[in-house]
Amino acid sequence: MGRYLFHRLWQSAVTLALASVVVFAGVRALPGDPALAMAGEEADPEALAALRAQLGLDRPLPVQYLKFLAQALTGDLGRSTRTGIPVTQMIGTTLPVTVQLAVYAMIIAVLAGTAGGVLASVYRGRWPEWLANGFALAALSVPTFWLGILAVVYLAVQLGWFPASGYVSPLRDPLRAVYYLTLPATILGIAHAAVVQRQTRSSMVDALASDYVRTARAKGLGRAAVVFRYGLRNSLIVVTTVVGLQLGGLIAGAVVTERIFGLPGIGKLTLDSVFTRDYPVLQAVVLVITGSYIVINLLVDVLYTVIDPRIRVSGRTL
């Protein structure tokens, strides 16, 4: 186990180092000049040159990269070129918002998706299945940005049930925090609910047709017990894997949702820093997102070895 862990840690470090090169190069491959974006249209050449020097853009790329790496390793991600705010502070305020949004959306997706999937599999070929499948198809087809705008216009503006935008920290007021996040999390979670639902439905259909379910039924177990204890419980393994895969999609979807609902998350930060060519922020944000993927993957892999000891064996052969 120790050796496997060491192996995986080493692999993660290499991946992260490679990712940092790709992120650094990718950000610089964007057309446009951050100094110019910052100095504006009437920039005087002297100020522009001074800005370039201040941002370190006048140095060769490898030097810029090494400086970025050396600083990043000490936890210093620099300052935003546009606002001058330290990047670590910006990530520190935006990342928790996105994590809350993603977790809340995932809870909604799992609850709604599992319920729909169970309904669709139990009432196969009847109207609840059509309804559930129709919902899934619609939820997958309708773009989040459109749904988000509709929700703002009808649920927030006309009916006034939810706030149209804004964010409240759960540390300040937990109830209001949930209230403010409900609409964005629902909008973000809907498409993922559809995926979870389809997955639950198909694995439930398999599970309900399996021998152990037939045996359970033959032994006279109640319908609910069969469905939930034997069917759903066995399907949840697949669902868990899907949920893990969906986390990436949630972060991507959060970019759009955060923009529509004016949520101060990392998705909005990424988008804004692309538009203003804020290199330090963009680099750091993409690196943090990449890093969290790697960490999640690592955790999942390590968890697998705990759940399934056979993986440890294959770890040795790697």
Place this chain on the structure above:
Amino acid sequence: MDLRHRSQHSHPSPRPRPRRGSNALAAAVAAVLVGAAALAGCVPIQPVATGVTHSDDLGTPVGDQPVRQGGHLVMGLSAEPDRLDPTTSTSLYTRYVMSSICEKLYDLDATGSIVPQLATGLPTISPDGLTVTFGVRTGIRFADGTPFDAPAVRASLQRHLSLKTSARRTEMGPLTSIDAPDAGRVVLHFKQPFAPITAALADRAGMIMSPAALVAEGANFGDHPVCVGPFKFAGRVAQTSIDLVRDPLYYDAGQVHLDAITYRIMPDTVARAANLRSGDIQVANEISTQDVDALARDRHLHVLQSGSLGYWAVTINIGNADGAGTPPKPIDSPLARDPRVRQAFADTIDRTTLVATVFNNWFEPACSPIEPGTPYASPASTACPPYDPARSRALLAEAGVPIPLKVAIQVTNTQDQLRYAQALQASVAEGGFDLTIVPVEYATLLDVQKRGSFALLLLGWSGRIDPYGNTSAFLASRAAANYGGYSSPELDALLTEASRSTDTAARAQLYGRATQVIQRDNPIVYTYRLRVLTVHSTQLAGIEVYSDGVVRLARAAFRADLRTGPEG
């Protein structure tokens, strides 16, 4: 794209209801054909009802209205301000926030005239124009409690000159030194006379920073700006919001009613409009012309509007081969070579119809960099050549270029600009131009503009109080922002003379003559001038917007006779 005017005010004439079946199919086929033709860019612009004029509503001070003391105002701001540092800031939106925390030596009033704010009177200019003297308030304090005086003014102005990354240097002109002979007087010494200095001091250059804060924060002053103002900086969450609280030390604190102001960053126009209606924000700027009619009908909201000092224009690349500011080189294209071709392009822009179709008539046609409402306007500088596609074709034939003349225009990839570019495409097609639209993201477009890798480029300029800031930087030979690489000794002489003269009437006359040169050579073809559209809740009183476009919130208040807002 359907270019017909779809204003809320237009009423279609009653027509017989089409029968279902074949008619519906025919209508569908027709719609597809029209759509395809529109995509190909060959639908001519339909005549529209023009001449709808909008009168300015700049808002009114609180005055005698019954207002409540206290309250927390939330404004939805259309873009994130940059550093809150008067020396380095280049963002228009930073001005909005700074207007509440950082008073300036001079300010504009509702009529667009320059009035003293931290200064005690308009400056006195020596007969040779080289020395400018003004008095400043004494006995008042910065938000950190330190005294405001002439040496503090000198420190701020000196920083604009000496900080390497200063964005104010060109605005200060040929300023050589700053003296503060006593606590209440500042003397500026110039190498040449420089009339636009008063206007510059009514803008960011005139915001005076606390010297103690400058020493403590240095280049990071923008993290915790400290000035003299009705409000003081309380905190900022990047990309999200900026919070201000009332400054008890402010010299005119009796006129300040609110406890706090939050500027919430909301770049999405739909989101800003929705939040205004839901009451989550009480003020929003840059309302889209697509939303403003609907918001104007909402009885809980009020629309403020004023003309703008800036403009939108097409820059023609005449000689920018190696980047702006470098010596111009000839560019081998009919538009760059032949003024007649540029004249033809300018003649075939149907400015009035374009603003009517694309902006529901909320914006105004523009033909020069001089804003008609300012004292520097004259009949010559506001004259607009008529739309004349026939003349345009004749000029192209005279210049011996193939008709249609193929040319590409680079525009920002925003919805409004793409719609405008498509309408422009249809308009210039009438005059013999085959325009290809190249949408480019804003930061990239700035780079394209600077490098000179364009033929035509459509961009806007937010405008400056003094016409100097709207002309010289873009048109004087080898100026930093002369992106078209245009060079005319005749125009250079006129612009220089206009910047040195201190007589407003004489300057107006010179800018009129300059406009005639610009309209003859057409290095920049001006297209329209936007109106500053701001919407606020009727619960509020005392919000004002002047022609500099800045939304002034500092003296606003919640009305006592109405229900208060959610944050109230």
